[in-house]
Amino acid sequence: MLDMAWTVSTGSDKNRSDKNSRSCDHPRVSDDLRLRRLTAMRGCDRLLSGNRPKTMRERLADIAAGGDLDAMPDFYDGGPVTELEQRVAGLLGTEAAVFFPSGTMAQQVALRFGAERTGLSTVALHPLSHLEMYERHAYSQLSGLRAVTPTREPRNPTAAEIDALPEPVGSVLLELPMREAGFVLPTWDELVDATAAARKLGARVHFDGARLWESTTHLGRTLPEITALADSVYVSFYKSLDGISGAALAGTEEMAAFARAWRHRHGGQIFQTFPAALSALSGLDRELPRLPEYVRHARTIADALAALPGARVFPHPPHTHQFKLWLPYSADALSDAVLALAEREKIGFAAYWQDADVPGYAVTEITVAGPALEWTADDVAAAGWLLAQELES
Template sequence: MSDNTRQRRLAALSACDRILSGTRPATMRDRLADMEAGGDLDGRPDFYGDGPVTTLEERVADLLGTEAAVFFPTGTMAQQVALRYGADRTGRSTVALHPLGHQEMHERHAYAQVSGLRSVWPTTAPRNPTADEITELGEPVSTVVIELPLRDAGFVLPTWDELTAVSAAARAIGARLHFDGARIWDSTPHLGHSLSEIASLADSTYVSFYKTLGGISGAALTGTAELASYARVWRHRYGGDVFQQWPAAVTALAGLDRELPRVPDYVRHARTVAAALSALPGARVSPEPPHTHRFRLWLPYPAQALNDAALALAEEEKVWFAAGWQDTDVPGIAMTEITVAAPALAWTTKEISEVAERFLSRAAR
């Protein structure tokens, strides 16, 4: 996407009165309002991780029921530390990853390039590995990574019984279990258990503060006090011990207060939205019903036609349907990710169908 197209799309989305997928882009003034909501701005800023950063760490550790949590500027850094910790503690340089997982798809293989680790794939199926697949790994591994939900497979989750079985299987082969929980906030409705119950199955969990929660940036690595002590040392060595990070911390606290309680509503309404979209001619939704408030939608049109239609609808009617379409391996079929958040909650099935009809009529021109 060219810079001009991106700016035009952002401007159109910002001006929309109604949004089905996603949220209105935040301005810097919006971020300042989040800071007001997330903490006492008359207090002192953090100094290398105290103050509001410590408050956030304690809040997250309490939510996930862990001994400690350590703030990181990025999730990529947090996950490298988690994998390095496992390798150092077990003496094993191999980790079990999914080929669609974040470490393989979006971190430029930092675990290998920076830490000298190597990976083995328990499965290539578009889902997280099963307990049997963990048990049948052909070599010892230091850490088994499970991404909750597995984003690049379509935001899919295991069942609670499947997840508990994977936890037991990882321990049985002498491996640590690490949850890539960037979007673990979205996972509680499908799994039917609290954040602390989910995190209790793993030795460590990474969470993101801008995914779902809408913070500026930042992440946390949670686990034992020993892991936290190790993580603080390696955070410094990786260059992540930043002088002040209070803006990220207070917007994360605001997100925990505002967005986290609404996630169950988002997930419930995502099922309504998905059902309405799956009824469109030639449409396919996956997973159906959605496991979280995000899912994938395929339509029988070229991506360019759908992106142009989304932009035209936004500029002409001030209604945002869905954009970010990408062509697939099947000619004439495009896919996008749908995110059901606060702006979508007011949409009825009838309204979704009516707007979809106008959207598709533009795509067919």
């Protein structure tokens, strides 16, 4: 059995520094290689993981689908931005939602709000959280907050671990799902117990819900039922909804007023953001209703991938439409083979491989989106055979 403990070791200071120096989504590569990969993916007849990369013209079509282009845009606020905020608040069942240009900015404001309301500058968060791995420790650098670690296990903390925190905290942050651990979610009962334990300590609960949209299937609850457990929640518009960019911070009206003031202070009060807002509205119409189907089909894809020689999948079955795949080759060998397969056979298998802490293995993230719905288990097996032939040639 593959040792999954490697996921915790990626939280070391060295690896955090390495990850903080690159993008949130993919390892840094040369511009030429990145363009070659994107071109190959666009040219594939079949794509197992992710969506086909879009040109700027295609992105503009998404904007056009998101609303009436003859209407007036936003001017620092209003227009499609206000429409988006109201729609998100309705979907999540919160009093209000505030548009942010990035999730990193939204989360800093949420944690600052918690610190000011509780008088405590400590935040309980996981060392694998997005704030530690990808945000250059903005919570400490910009707001003077300090992290307390409830657990190093590759999952969200349990109620018992929150109860056992060595000092008071102003906020408890839970990432739903936790990407670095394998897009893992707690059970509904575990989540209820963990949030209750946080409140027992007098702490606010903040959900890093960048991918909350697709978590309803595993948790067995609606979005409003899930967000009702938190004081604030951040959601992304591009990670699952295929929007251009942007995020929302949702919660009470009081928090929203605070968020708008601090969004301005962080430089996020942009004159016009209607392209991102319209793209997000389009994503809510187009992708959000399909996410449960993606999650269901991810189980079929995960089973088929796990059957490939030497392959390991985690979690198995997946909790969302994303999971991790390990294969017994180096990252360089897999990257080269996948690219060759895409260019020659027009089959997009899975890109962005990294060498794992498990000797002899490399790991990637699989995202089952619209293109993957065309794949059967037999299709996965056939593509795996072709990849193996490429690796052995």
